[in-house]
Amino acid sequence: MDCSGVRALMNRYIDGELGYLETAEFQRHLAFCPDCSLEFRELSALRGTLAAWGDVPLAPPAGFANRVMTAVATEPLPGSPRPLADVVSDVLEWLDQSLGRVRLPGGRTMPVKNLLGWAIALVAVVIGFGRRRGQDQAKTRVSRAAGAARR
Amino acid sequence: MASSNWEKWRLPADPSPADLARAAAGERQAFRMIVERYQHMVYSVAYNVLGNHADAEDAAQDAFLRCYRSLPQYRSEASFSTWLFRLALTAAIDAQRRERRRPEPVDVPEVAGEAAALAPGIDAATIARALADLPEDYRTPTVLRDVYGLPYHEIAELTGRPLGTVKVMVHRGRAALRLRLRAEREA
Ligand SMILES: [Zn+2]
Numbered sequence: 001m002d003c004s005g006v007r008a009l010m011n012r013y014i015d016g017e018l019g020y021l022e023t024a025e026f027q028r029h030l031a032f033c034p035d036c037s038l039e040f041r042e043l044s045a046l047r048g049t050l051a052a053w054g055d056v057p058l059a060p061p062a063g064f065a066n067r068v069m070t071a072v073a074t075e076p077l078p079g080s081p082r083p084l085a086d087v088v089s090d091v092l093e094w095l096d097q098s099l100g101r102v103r104l105p106g107g108r109t110m111p112v113k114n115l116l117g118w119a120i121a122l123v124a125v126v127i128g129f130g131r132r133r134g135q136d137q138a139k140t141r142v143s144r145a146a147g148a149a150r151r
Numbered sequence: 152m153a154s155s156n157w158e159k160w161r162l163p164a165d166p167s168p169a170d171l172a173r174a175a176a177g178e179r180q181a182f183r184m185i186v187e188r189y190q191h192m193v194y195s196v197a198y199n200v201l202g203n204h205a206d207a208e209d210a211a212q213d214a215f216l217r218c219y220r221s222l223p224q225y226r227s228e229a230s231f232s233t234w235l236f237r238l239a240l241t242a243a244i245d246a247q248r249r250e251r252r253r254p255e256p257v258d259v260p261e262v263a264g265e266a267a268a269l270a271p272g273i274d275a276a277t278i279a280r281a282l283a284d285l286p287e288d289y290r291t292p293t294v295l296r297d298v299y300g301l302p303y304h305e306i307a308e309l310t311g312r313p314l315g316t317v318k319v320m321v322h323r324g325r326a327a328l329r330l331r332l333r334a335e336r337e338a
Contacts, residue, residue, distance in 0.1 A: 011318075011321070011322040011325065015303075039329075042329050042332075042333060043325060043329055045270060045332075046297075046325060046328055046329050046332060047297050047325075048270065049269045049270040049273055049278060049332070050278070050293075050294075050297040050298045050328075051297065051298065051300065052269045052270070053199075053269055053275070053278050053279075053282075053298055054199075054298040054299050054300070056195070056262055056269075056275055057191035057192065057195055057262070058191065058194055058195040058198050058199075058260040058261065058262060059191065059194070059260065059261040059262065060190050060191070060194035060207075060208065060211060061204060061208055064190055064194065064208065064211070064212075065183065065186045065187050065190055067208075067212065068186050068190075068211075068212050068215045068216075069179065069182075069183055069186065071212060071215075071216060072179065072182060072215070072216065072219050073179070075216065075219060075220065077176075077177040078174075078175050078176075078177055078219055078220055078221070078222045078223050079175070079220075079222070079223035079224075093249075097248055097249065
């Protein structure tokens with residue numbers, strides 16, 4: 001195994017993803033290659049440093065707990081049904097996130113959910129119009145039939 | 152999640168079942184106790200995922216609100232801190248998806264308690280800055296993997312990305328951090 005092969009395996013070795021043979025070859029290379037062995041030591045040290053960083057508690061800004069409690073004060077009691085408006089706004093936000101935005105001419109963008117909204121409104125208008133026309137035609141047919149009957 | 156690094160953390164003891172029941176019943180004072188006890192853990196998770204104070208504070212607050220709302224659903228099979236840790240992670244990842252990121256010069260978080268050197272020549276401020284400077288695509292998976300010790304498949308699940316992508320991001324994040332820390336040591 002050459003240096004580039006070893007470097008390609010380094011992360012998988014660290015993550016314990018190499019099989020027995022690959023591990024043996026990897027270790028054999030590190031034993032005689034100072035460059036790869038330095039990189040490996042640095043990478044291992046980095047992981048140790050990051051894990052240690054995970055143990056370091058960071059202080060939230062002053063007054064954080066008070067601000068949380070102020071926000072909690074406006075909440076309904078835990079477990080009570082959520083107000084409909086919240087549910088609707090969550091659904092809209094979810095749509096926003098999952099649908100993204102479309103580019104409009106002129107470099108501006110518009111949320112896809114707005115386009116969807118317009119499309120739904122348009123379909124509703126078309127259906128409404130169509131039904132009205134249908135009713136009008138039916139009326140015409142009825143009055144024509146009535147006229148024919150009179151004749 | 153059983154072998155996560157953060158479990159080694161000197162986490163505060165879980166609230167007593169009686170305190171949890173009082174908080175779940177909406178008793179504000181009982182909930183305040185939870186916030187005060189866990190604010191460092193929740194804030195640290197949010198800061199490490201998001202890399203800036205403004206977003207971290209919003210996400211940490213969101214995590215506590217989610218906690219408050221879903222207290223009645225909490226079952227004691229998982230320890231309370233495990234449950235809250237998971238809420239903090241998802242709140243931070245959701246905040247990132249919303250792209251509310253406000254650019255700000257990297258300001259180093261204040262370490263609660265004594266700030267020990269993490270490695271020879273590497274202090275808390277150095278590592279915080281190095282992580283915050285990572286491209287966001289690399290930072291979140293790298294933090295979840297190497298700071299909190301989550302398995303790759305869980306990171307893929309949490310971030311909604313394919314497993315292979317997550318691994319590549321972590322490998323790149325590690326490579327960037329390794330070079331950064333080498334430069335810091337030599338400086
Ligand atoms: Zn080599």
